[in-house]
Amino acid sequence: MAASITAPLAAPGYLLIRDAVSTPRSYLTDTALGVTEAAPRAVPQDFFIAVMTVLVDGGVLVKALLAVGLWLAGWGAARLAARLVPAAGVPGELVAATIAVWNPFVAERLLQGHWSLLVGYGCLPWIALTVTRLRSATDVGAWCILAFWIALAGLTPTGTVLALIVGMAAIAAPGNGTGCSRRRLAGSVSIVAILAAMPWLVASGLGTAIPAGDEAGVHAFAARAEPGLSTLGSLASLGGMWNASAVPASRSTLFALAFSAVLLIVVVVGVTVLWRTQTAFGLIGIAIAAVVIPTLLATGPGLTLTTWLITEVPGLGILRDGQKWVALAMPAYAVAGAAAVTALRERPSQWVAAGLACAALVFTLPDLAWGVGGRVESVTYPAGWGAIAAKINAEPHPVAVLPPETLRQYPWGPSSIPVLDPFPRWIRADTVTSGDLRVDGQDVRGDGGRGRRVAELLRAGAAPRELSAEGIGWVVVQANTPGEQGLSSRTLAQLEPVYRDGDIALYRVPGPWAPIAASLSRRIAVIAAHLVWVTLLLAGGAAAVTGLRERRHQR
Incomplete structure (x- = not known):
């Protein structure tokens, strides 16, 4: 599925669509470090790209990260479903993976060019999976792996917040007495998330401007109802993008109603099963909140409240884009999709139901394939x-x-x-x-x-x-x-x-030029914060690779 979506990007060239910009090289400018007067929205993403493009062409790097992010979403959803709903087997895992990858959120964020947000999105089921494992058994390797997933999600500030919320929700998973306690795990997840957010927090705290809210901006970025669906229905079906131009064509036809009906029927059936088995309560809770709260914030009183919050409280400008928070629903939707299969007891029936569900989801959002109908492609x-x-x-x-x-x-x-x-x-x-x-x-x-x-x-x-x-x-x-x-x-x-x-x-422009640049001390502080993030990423990645090799050796 990830390959069929990103296939046009295999051609030579660069990803360039709305907010997605890739170039042959990038550099550690003040803008990349987040120490200019503009708010540090793209840290540590720009730092990472600037460092990596010394070795890899920027076009190849960004396109590869996007494809990997989608692949991680599907694979992680399947692994999470296998742990929380083992009775679903492979049929349930296939439904979970399809829900995670093939949905309007992915299509709309692709069209908006939010590739780094999609990388963070792909980390969410892995964060939930790692936290649930730590509830049953704890070791240093698992902690390092958790740090890696949170740091990778933290390519963008929103990704760090999403990772923190999903990690906290997954703590509700039952333990067996030998794992980490909920209190200790909550504290540890919070600390790791704060460390992963250091580039953004330090850049903001050193005098970089944090944008104040304005009524036009809040209205422009609020979640919106797609044709044939209310705002609630759009968000519940993982759509509702604020930019009407960044929506796949099928979401303006009866296909939108069909996809929403298929997805929500599967999820409701699955949630019913999960409710009986008392599984994934935390994930279900944030899924409901991720749909209901942005819906309320898109109303008149909600827009007024959002404007006041991001104007009066520094750093809350991140709330302006309400639709992006439906990403929090994906882990619960995926697990519910797997659980829905277990409503049928016979394995052959489960295979048939899984096949029908996956096919219905794909065929009711047909233009997600091939770069959202050819709209996401390489340019020269x-x-x-x-x-x-x-x-x-x-x-x-x-x-x-x-x-x-x-x-x-x-x-x-x-x-x-x-x-x-x-x-x-x-x-x-x-x-x-x-x-x-x-x-x-x-x-x-x-x-x-x-x-x-x-x-x-x-x-x-x-x-x-x-x-x-x-x-x-x-x-x-x-x-x-x-x-x-x-x-x-x-x-x-x-x-x-x-x-x-x-x-x-x-x-x-003839000189002399007025020296207008960030102070050396600010640059050093922000670079040090980025190195904290890099340490989390590298240490966690090394632990993940080591653990994978050990498991293969044991087999």
């Missing part, structure tokens, strides 16, 4: 992009980009799909941008005040000295992409042209 950058990146990397002064909009549409990119500007990820210098977005006709203000000032200067045709006063050393002009450039041609006429072709142009 024009040659000029690499040439300009090399020139800037030789003299890494801060860069301003025209048009100044955050989202782009390129003739060589994914057709009719806006993408985040990939250029900032490709250069050693920091790119100054406002982060302003337009979502479903609503303007959502970003947190880049300096970037907004620079954009206004360019649109007003400001003199070069005004750009250099903001620390800008280069101006890049991307052709053939929509955006308001105002009187920027007046400014460009006063700059030194360095490179130009039909796709992109580079201009040098």
Whole structure:
């Protein structure tokens, strides 16, 4: 299933769709470390990519991580089902894996470009599995493996929160007296999650801006009802994405009703079985909350409450995207899918029921296959992009980009799909941008005040000295992409042209440039926090590999 979804990405090129940006190289800029004025939303993801692209092409790395994330979701769901519902056997494991991989959440997050969130999503059943094992037996290796899964989920701050919640929910699993107590396990999961979140927590605590809420932003990112379904029905069927453009075509037809009916019937039957056997109570509880709470927050009073929370409480901007929390329902849905098979006592009947359930789920969401109907595919950058990146990397002064909009549409990119500007990820210098977005006709203000000032200067045709006063050393002009450039041609006429072709142009801003950069102490502190995360990842990964080898040797 993971291969059939990501198959178009096997072609040469780079993942580039909405928020997903991959480039040949990335660098440890202040933006990548999360020490600019913008909120540290992509830590430690950008740090990891910057380090790994020294060894591996960024396009190969990101596409491989995405495919592995989906594969982990299916495999982990099957393993979790095997532990919690052993009577379901292989038929139940197949249903669990299908529910975990083949659902609207995966399709919609793929179309939105949230590849690192999908990696975290794939870790959730493994976290639940490891915690339930620790309730029965505890050893150092299991603790290291738990640290690995939480750290891997923590590629994005949301992933760390999801991992913490799932880990806490799985603690409700019954123990046998020889495992770890619930209190000790809860404390340990919390500590590991805090350590995994250190890059985000330290970057935020050292003065990096945390975006305040605004009514337009909260409304734009609230969960939404898909055609034919209420908001509750959309979320309950693992859909409800806030961006109507990032929804598979089948979710706007009767296929949406059919998929929702199949999924919810299977889950309800399974929950009934689990309720009788008193299994997975914690996971079921967070699944219900993950559907009901975002539904309530999408109502008028809920939107008002969310706006107040993320405005008044620092760090709660993470609540703005309500639909992403339905990822918490996946482990319970998968286990319930496996349990539903056991409602039939005869094994041949279980195989038939599992086959019908899997086929119905796949055929009622047919366009998840082949990159969500061909919309997720590899792209190739024009040659000029690499040439300009090399020139800037030789003299890494801060860069301003025209048009100044955050989202782009390129003739060589994914057709009719806006993408985040990939250029900032490709250069050693920091790119100054406002982060302003337009979502479903609503303007959502970003947190880049300096970037907004620079954009206004360019649109007003400001003199070069005004750009250099903001620390800008280069101006890049991307052709053939929509955006308001105002009187920027007046400014460009006063700059030194360095490179130009039909796709992109580079201009040098004469110095001297005002030194605007994060202090050395802040960089050191944030890098140290990232190294804590790396230690969790490497130590846990080594323990996992060692444990796997030992089990194979014992066999």
